[in-house]
Amino acid sequence: MNLFDEPWIPVRWLPGRDGPACIGLRDLLGRCQDIEALDVPLAAAQSALLRVLYALTARVTGLDEDPKLDWIGRREDILKGCALPQKGIEDYVSRWRDRFFLFDDVTGRPWLQDVRLADECTESSGVNKLVMTRPSGNNHAWFIHARDSTPxxxxxxxxxxxxxxxxxxxxxxxxxxxxxxxxxxxxxxxGPLHGSLSYHPEGHSLLVTLLAGLVRPAPEVQREEDLCSWEQDKPADPAGAPPVPVGPCGWWTNTSRHALLLQPDARGEHVTDARITWAYRLPGVFDDPYLIWERKLVKKKQREEAVRSARPAKANRALWRDLDGLLRHQPPEAQGEQTTVEPPKVFDTAVELTDQLRVRALGFDQNKAKNTQFVSGLTPATVGHLTDQLAEAQVAVGRLRRLGERYGENLTEAVRKAWVLYTRGDPKQAGKLVPQAEALYWPAAEREFWARFDRLDRTGESPDGGLDIRAARDAFLRLAREAYAHTTDPLTHTVRGNQAVLEARGLLWMTRPQRKNK
Incomplete structure (x- = not known):
């Protein structure tokens, strides 16, 4: 199976454009202008695949280098041509096609695999270990029931x-x-993206998505040094430290911390076994232009130290609540907070290509012990207008997001307080009341947020970005009051319960969320 030729990538075609449900890499690059988007059902797989496609797009377009500082203009010319250069695609495919066989006993370089594991791993991991949505060994079932004995x-x-x-x-x-x-x-x-949520600009076609998702290389980056993992002459030494990429292609494709080897059936149509193990013994550095990075001040040995970490993926957290992490201009009231946010670097150049971009969030809610849920979201409105020239609009978005967060957190505190006053129990054991209140508030708050987001000023002429602070505050407060009334209604059927509900209700008007350690 050669990944350039055989169909394996699910895609969704633009209206009026016909094509198969799955295509190979060659056809995807050649017809990306006719494709609306990838149709990969697994959010984490789509996130990983996009990084591979960014690297291939940079290679076939020559946007993997920027020696003459004309990268922006060259990218715009490619978009105006409405297609990736066909000669660049064919040249790259002809040069590296032998490295894109999924199973390869001839050259010994199957794609993204290490044939040394056939000798270095005396035991196999099993095909259920490969398929992350299946339980393996003694682990609990997640999506389906499966047995290692009959995979x-x-x-x-x-x-x-x-x-x-x-x-x-x-x-x-x-x-x-x-x-x-x-x-x-x-x-x-x-893994480099383990437990994280990445943000990708998305256009009206896959061509726009791929071009907008590229990261501008530094002037000194050379393609002969900035290698993809499959372009290396030989596999890396597992005893050494992981390689430190020198450019975008390396960051996109050469940061894995695992080594794998797949075993096919006799016809090469299915995978019957797999070896999955470690790739490097020593730790390495990692950076990524699609993650929101947070810096928190942490006390260590009587001194404060800034710790940088990627914002994690949370299955119960809507995309709009993380939109502040995409803003280069934060509200003044955000200054002085212990946590500072670094927006994904890709948006520095994405909005220069087109202002008709939405944001696709893709990730995996997981920790060391378990995988919880894939996370996927798409902004219903374009965010391409949030450029440096419209700082007030960015500040307005930040304030709107903070208002929605404030009254959602106020609601949680109020419901928990009412339960404690009524039962005189532990506030951490608030039964089903808090999840019920949050289930009522957050979907409604999300609709309110995007409705007001659509009405923000896109011209830079309106003060405060066109945001009516008072009206927005009243709207989110109303949603919190409605959720609180509906959730606490069963408690009001007794005198003590009614008093508890009335006393805790005042927390809905707090100007600041109550600190969790109080």
């Missing part, structure tokens, strides 16, 4: 998606033992 073999195309997920979202900890210099080691580092 169902995934198709080769499906296996590629899970191969990508392991390279980017692989879990740390115990793994299949790998023997190195006579020593058996079974401890893996976490």
């Amino acid at each position: 169902h073999s995934p198709s080769a195309g499906t296996a590629v998606l899970y191969l990508l997920m392991w390279h980017y979202y692989g879990a740390p900890g115990k793994c299949t033992a790998r023997t190195l210099h006579g020593e058996r080691i079974s401890e893996a580092k976490r």
Whole structure:
């Protein structure tokens, strides 16, 4: 199975454009102007695949280098041509096609795999370990029930998606033992995107999406040094430190901390077994232009130290609540907070391509012990107008988001307080009241947020970005009051319960959310 030629990527075509449900990499690059978007059902796999596609797009367009500082103009010319250069696609495919076989016993370089594992791993991990949505070993079932004794073999195309997920979202900890210099080691580092949520600009076609998602390389970056993992002459040494990429292509494709080897059936149509283990013994550095990075001041040995970490993926957190992380201009009231936010670097240049961009959020809510849920979201409104020239609009978005957050947190505190006053119990054991109140408030607050977001000023002429602060505050407060009344209504049927509800109700008007340690 050659990934350039065989169909394995699910896509959604633009209206009036016909094509198969799945295509290979060659057709995807050649017809991306006719494709609306990727149709990959697994959010983490789509996030990983996009990074591979960014690297391929940069290679075939020559946007992997910027020696003459004309990168922006060259990207705009490609968009005006309404297609990626066909010659660039064919040249790259002809040069690297042999490295894109999923199963390759001839050259010994199957795509994103390490053939050394056939000798260094005496035990296999099993196909259920490869498919992250299945339970393996003694783990609990997540999506489906499966047994290691009778595993169902995934198709080769499906296996590629899970191969990508392991390279980017692989879990740390115990793994299949790998023997190195006579020593058996079974401890893996976490994948570069493990537990994170990444943000990608998305246009009206896949062509726009791929071009907008590119990151401008530094002038000194050279493609001969900024290599993708499949372009390296030989596999990296697992005993050494992970390579530190020198440019975008390396950051997109060469940061994995896991090594895999897939075993096909006799026809090469399905994967029947897999070896999944660690790739490097030593820790490495990691950066990513699609993550929101947070810096928090943490006390260590009687001094404060800034700790930088990616904002994690949360299955119960809507995309609009993280929109502040995309803003380069924060509200003045955000200054002085202990946590500072670094927006994804990709948006520095994405909005210069077109102002008709939405944001696709893709991630995996997971920790070291378990995988919880895939996270996916798409802004219903374009955010391309949030440029440096419209600072007031960005400030307005930040304030609107903070208002929605404030009254949602006030609602949580009020419901918890009412329950404590009524039962005289532990506030952490507020039964089903708090989740019920949050289930009522947050979806309604999300609709309110986007409705007001659509009415913000896009010209830079209106003061405060066109945001009516008083009206927005009243709207979110009204939603909180309605959710509070509906949730606490069962408590009001007794005198003590009614008094508790009335006393706690005042917390809805708090100007600041109550600190959790109080």
